[in-house]
Each structure stands twice: as C-alpha cells, then as structure tokens.
Amino acid sequence: MYSNYFLVNNEFLNDFEEPERLILSDFAYSLYTELRRTKSNLLSKENYLKSNRTKYSVVYLYCPKCKTAGFTVCRGIKQANELKYCAHCGETNITHRYQEGIKKIGKLIMLSKNPKQSDEDLSLSLNQQLCVQLCSVYEVYLREFYADILNTKFVKSGQSLYDKFVADCKNDFLNPGKTNDRLKKEISINYKEVIGKERYKTLLLLSEYRNVIVHNNGICDTKFINQHPEIPKHTQIFPQLDTILTFFCCMGQAVTLLDAEYQKALKAQAVSSITEKIRLGEIKQENT
16 A cells, blocks of 8 residues: 555545635546546546545655655556555655565564474574564664654655655664654654553563564573563573564554554645645636
C-alpha cells in the first residue's frame, strides 16, 4: 500500500472548509467524467464521492521526502495501492519498505520453527539474529517516520531537508528512550503513550537483547544483569521462538498505531497545500 496518497472522496473532503470543499469536489468529479469512455454508467457526483471502488479514482499523491505533490487518476483503488515509489525522487514509501523487511523476517521465523535436532547451535544463532533484524527493521521505520513528519511539518513547500534529518538521527532510534525523547520534543508525538506502556517495555527488552547480541556476542554483560538481576552473569542469551514471536507481534502493533499518527500529519499537510492552491486559483471550480 502506498502510504502517501489520499483518495479524494467524502472522507477526505470533510477536512476542508465549505468553499474549498465544493471546488475540490467539482475538480475531482470533472476528472472522472472526462476519462469515462462511456457515459451510460456514469456515477452522479454524490455517488462518486462516497464510493471507494470506482474505476477512475482521483488521488492526491504526496512524497514527504522530496515534497513533490499532485493529483492523478488511478484505475481503481487497487492500482493506487500498488504505487510503491515516488515518481519524482524514486524513494520507496515507508509502508512498502517496512513490509519488505518484515517478509524477510517472517521467512527466518519459519526456519526457526522447524530446526533439525542436530542444529541447536544454528537455532541459537538464528534466534539471536532475528532479534537484531527486528531492531534494524523497526529502526528504519522509526527513522523514516520521524524524518518524513519533520520534513512535512517544518520545511516550506518546494524544499526538502529529509537527508539532513536522517543523517542527524545517527542510531538514536535503536534506543526506545531516545526515540521517545526525539518524537515528543521535535514532532510533538508521545511515542510511549501512542504505542502503550506495555508494548514500550517489550520493545525496550528487544533493544536490550539486541545490544547484548551485537556488542557482547550474546553474553549477558554487567549492564544487562543490572537491569535483569534474576539472570546469572555471563549467561548466553538464547531467545526462544515464543519470545521472538512476542517481539514480532508487538512491533507490528506499534507500527499500526504509529501509522495512524503518520497519516494524520501527512493529511494535514495535504489539506493545507490544496487549500492554498485553491485560494491562489491553481485549482479551479469546474462545471459539472
């Protein structure tokens, strides 16, 4: 699914003031009527704008990375959902990148579910690396989430500081505490509150596992033992499959909740930009 498009229908139009809503609805309907080859089954404007399944869907595309935006017509919502890359800068959208990473992790989980009895060492290594991969995929998602919203909200139209925002992140989004601080202070999103305290604790544990695996070859160090005194010192972290699945499901739930905040920020920008274009006369009311 392309996260950065908005179907021009009643749900989208409801965010506009009455004058702009009328102009935009006429504009969208005129595109639909111009492209219909036959007029016999032409929907009325009312029915067109309340439908999500029309063959000629008018959508507003917005790339939060290069900030290119504009209207296009898709052959139904299915085609709109297949848009994965910005036509201007070539960058993939945040949802597609995350889903591709999750697919690979899913394949590794299937391998971990069916180990041979003689492959205990392989199973240990695989489950450890699954923790590392989960953290990496989530870090990329959080970094894009942050940079996209920052670029959308605070950089004026026609300009982009996306690459600078990404570079400034360093590896902060591997740390749940730093993630919470950055999102709260810089884009006014309370990360811990959005995903929920219990999910936050679970993802914090995943981060701790990852740090021990990456920085201490999977052997519990003093820092980890201080946080988890019930674990004997120098124990090798051996995450069981149930633990991996808990991390996997928790991360997916967190992303779903964060996606709602992401769409809200991008939609606010879309409404603001379109409203300005209407007031400047760049989008005009059509005779329908």
